[in-house]
Amino acid sequence: MIKLTNVSKSFAQFQAIKSVSLTINSSEIYGIIGASGAGKSTLLRLMNILDTPDSGEVEVNGQLLTSLSQAELRQARKAIGMIFQQFNLLANKTAYQNVLIPLQLVDFPRHERKARVMECLDFVGLGHAADKYPAQLSGGQKQRIAIARALASSPQVLLCDEPTSSLDASTTAEILSVLDKINKELGVTIVIVSHEMEVIKSICNRVSVMAEGEIYDTLAIEPQGVQHLEKSPQSFVEQLKGEGGG
Amino acid sequence: MIPDVLRQYQSEIVEALGETFVMVGVSVVAAVLIGLPIGTFLFLCRKGSLLENKWVYSILDTLVNIVRSIPFLLLVVFLIPFTRLLIGTAIGTAAATVPLAIIAIAHYSRLAEQSMLDVPRGVLEAAVAMGASVKDVIFKFLYVEARSGLVFGLTTSTVSFISYSTVMGIVGGGGIGDFAIRYGYQQFKTDLMLYVMIIMVIIVQLLQFVGTTVARKIDKR
Numbered sequence: 001m002i003k004l005t006n007v008s009k010s011f012a013q014f015q016a017i018k019s020v021s022l023t024i025n026s027s028e029i030y031g032i033i034g035a036s037g038a039g040k041s042t043l044l045r046l047m048n049i050l051d052t053p054d055s056g057e058v059e060v061n062g063q064l065l066t067s068l069s070q071a072e073l074r075q076a077r078k079a080i081g082m083i084f085q086q087f088n089l090l091a092n093k094t095a096y097q098n099v100l101i102p103l104q105l106v107d108f109p110r111h112e113r114k115a116r117v118m119e120c121l122d123f124v125g126l127g128h129a130a131d132k133y134p135a136q137l138s139g140g141q142k143q144r145i146a147i148a149r150a151l152a153s154s155p156q157v158l159l160c161d162e163p164t165s166s167l168d169a170s171t172t173a174e175i176l177s178v179l180d181k182i183n184k185e186l187g188v189t190i191v192i193v194s195h196e197m198e199v200i201k202s203i204c205n206r207v208s209v210m211a212e213g214e215i216y217d218t219l220a221i222e223p224q225g226v227q228h229l230e231k232s233p234q235s236f237v238e239q240l241k242g243e244g245g246g
Numbered sequence: 247m248i249p250d251v252l253r254q255y256q257s258e259i260v261e262a263l264g265e266t267f268v269m270v271g272v273s274v275v276a277a278v279l280i281g282l283p284i285g286t287f288l289f290l291c292r293k294g295s296l297l298e299n300k301w302v303y304s305i306l307d308t309l310v311n312i313v314r315s316i317p318f319l320l321l322v323v324f325l326i327p328f329t330r331l332l333i334g335t336a337i338g339t340a341a342a343t344v345p346l347a348i349i350a351i352a353h354y355s356r357l358a359e360q361s362m363l364d365v366p367r368g369v370l371e372a373a374v375a376m377g378a379s380v381k382d383v384i385f386k387f388l389y390v391e392a393r394s395g396l397v398f399g400l401t402t403s404t405v406s407f408i409s410y411s412t413v414m415g416i417v418g419g420g421g422i423g424d425f426a427i428r429y430g431y432q433q434f435k436t437d438l439m440l441y442v443m444i445i446m447v448i449i450v451q452l453l454q455f456v457g458t459t460v461a462r463k464i465d466k467r
Contacts, residue, residue, distance in 0.1 A: 048375055050371060073377075074377040074378070077374075077376065077377035078376065082376075084368055084371070088369050088371065090390055090391055091466055091467040092466045101386060104386070105377055105382060105386075135466060
């Protein structure tokens, strides 16, 4: 599904990625973990040429992205969804209008757009928030809108750049459940970059550990499932006692 | 209620206000139709942006700076041959719109660029990741997120244009500022000058109020 062959990338003097090759299979949830500065976000951004590799090849959905023209690349990107740590929603558009944008970009049939937007919003459980602006939503809700937006044009691949890193633990679980559902129900291949071990362990089938611009190791793991954290005050008290009292 | 001196000069004042309206109106149109695209290119051509192009950026940047750094009266005089070429005469309200439009374009392109710089980089990055073309990025993302700043900037610019238009008497452009100087100052009708100043203050206040209200209304951030 995604194949990187000897890709490398430098920024000014700094070599962010040093000749990396990896293959991600269809319908996998693939994790990339590492310390900050290890190059994991850059590696992800090479997968849709948001950063252009200095050398090497990038293949997604059977297309060699590194050999496409700008127009062809734009077309290919429409089949690759992406979500970000900072959500990157349009603050001046409602949730509904945000999800509508990719449909406008792919020339989705006009009379089916409304139904498709609502379908995506319902999928992430936010059908009721269609008319809300991002500023009126919580961090977790914003990320779910961003996921709905990424799903609207039915991509085969979803790239997630630190999707939960600005969220608290219980909201993280909420986002991970949605991602897992996307993978299971829609068969979308998901790549998750994160520095949080819990995130990677809970839903990934395979994981690459990155260090200093290289893949240190790649291993298959059994996803442990999303831990739904309680956020009632009593649960906090119990956790505190449990940790303290031993 | 209305002072006698204003009644006495009513028709002249109305005519002068009309001239100001034409001069400022043309400036605003030029600012939006030409200044906004130039500001957009300034934004898109800068280092690290979507259409990064050192040459285009440097040329536009330098031009905008030059126009803005020349004292406006000198610019008006300097542009007389160009105005004559364009309008056929260098005298009158129509001729006065030429230097005003040029300063308006330079003025607003800079403010437009600045309001676009306030748009989070990530939003435009998301646009590119979605497969948006440059045109889509501009109209579906950039202007949507920058719109409040663009309106704010246009309001600020318009107030400046009114101020610039007051010196257009030098090329017979007329306008309310010119009226205040010729009738009020030069004919020692200090009260008339004062009243005209009050009229201008009211106009600017109204304009700023409308601009601020609209900018706030369309800002959902």
